[in-house]
Amino acid sequence: MTEDTIDYTPEAVEAYFTRASGDYVFARWGRPIAPVVFGVTDASMSVIKGAIETAVVIAGAEISETDPELGSNLMMFFFSDWKELLDVPNMGDMIPDLESRVATLIDRNAHQYRAFRFDDDGAIKACFTFVRMGGAMDEVPADVIALSQATQALLLWSDTVFTQDSPLAQTESGAVIRPDVANVLRASYDRVLPSSARDTSHALRLYARLIAG
Template sequence: MTAQLRDLTPEQIEALFTRNDGAYAFARWGRPVAPIVFGVQDETLKTLKGALEAVMTLAGHQMAETDPELGSNLMFFFFRDWDELLEVPDLDRLIPGLQPLVARLKAADASQYRAFRFDDQGGIKAGFVFLRMKGAMAQIPAETLALTQAVQVALLWGEAAFAEASPLAVLPETGATILRPEIAGVIAAAYDRMMPVAADDKSHALRLFARLQAPAEQPQN
């Protein structure tokens, strides 16, 4: 695992949090995560919450039953057609410009969309995940889908962070799907208590890189 962690260069870490316009934008959750899931059966609900718990435990971050301000601060919506979102009561209050957004997502034949809200320090205070369960998306095993989504809401990643490589890997020995060690390392480093909840300077990537190297520099017994 150590060798894989060291494979990430500062430039690669920087790319994980670089927006399409070239700006560096990092944020982590600034409060306990209180999820709610719409549109799935109980078994899928358990799988998704289990994946979230696993990623948040890795990060050293808490989960909660409710958020004192918002009730639930991480909402997952599973559906078959984007137009279904227009029928969800009060969703347009949570997602301003919902109607034109749905139109854009339909035109792009998008399968997923994420939106975040931030607190005064720039940390994530709410997240909204929309998953259109049609075509290839509907064929993804529940465990794989759940872990992928849990990773993608743990931090504010750049739009292209996982465009070329999934955050997950398959163990050849067992066929089990796991979080790639280098991505797990980035998440853990990002939630280090000495790290900021938000950053817009590329030097933040160097600080993450330094924390990824620290375990490897310790002498072996």
């Protein structure tokens, strides 16, 4: 898909943020993103942080060394077994009902999970990303995993939008954010738009910016 072939419709734009429940829920970061990564080698660390920086630049968001309230507000954890979360100090403070959540993730054989926290205006103030490696995930290049996770952490996307299709595309030079997704990222971070919304009229404002180029 190239930018010349993207044919946006209001309904397609709305679908990016319409949850399985039918509710339209949009949120972007309302503060600079201060990332930290756990469970990877030094070599993978640089790849992941580079992917985060790439996604942040495309969106027009901001990145920072630290968050004055939380220290780090985008935390990425990589591990081989969901049960490992139960042994992480203070993890229960970040993930309510941690034991039942871990049981559900194991039952679903899930490979990823994200939990967001929001400020008083509904904007994202923190995101906890968890990636379980092993199996088919071991065959996926680190830059692909990192860029996909970074993209999905930058907005409160629909919980169904990337279940079948990756937010990435493959080019001769490697993985990139799909042009349609990259454009939605940019439009979503337009400072004229609110940092959170629950009405589908917001999707129409996004659509207007997308077709205007």
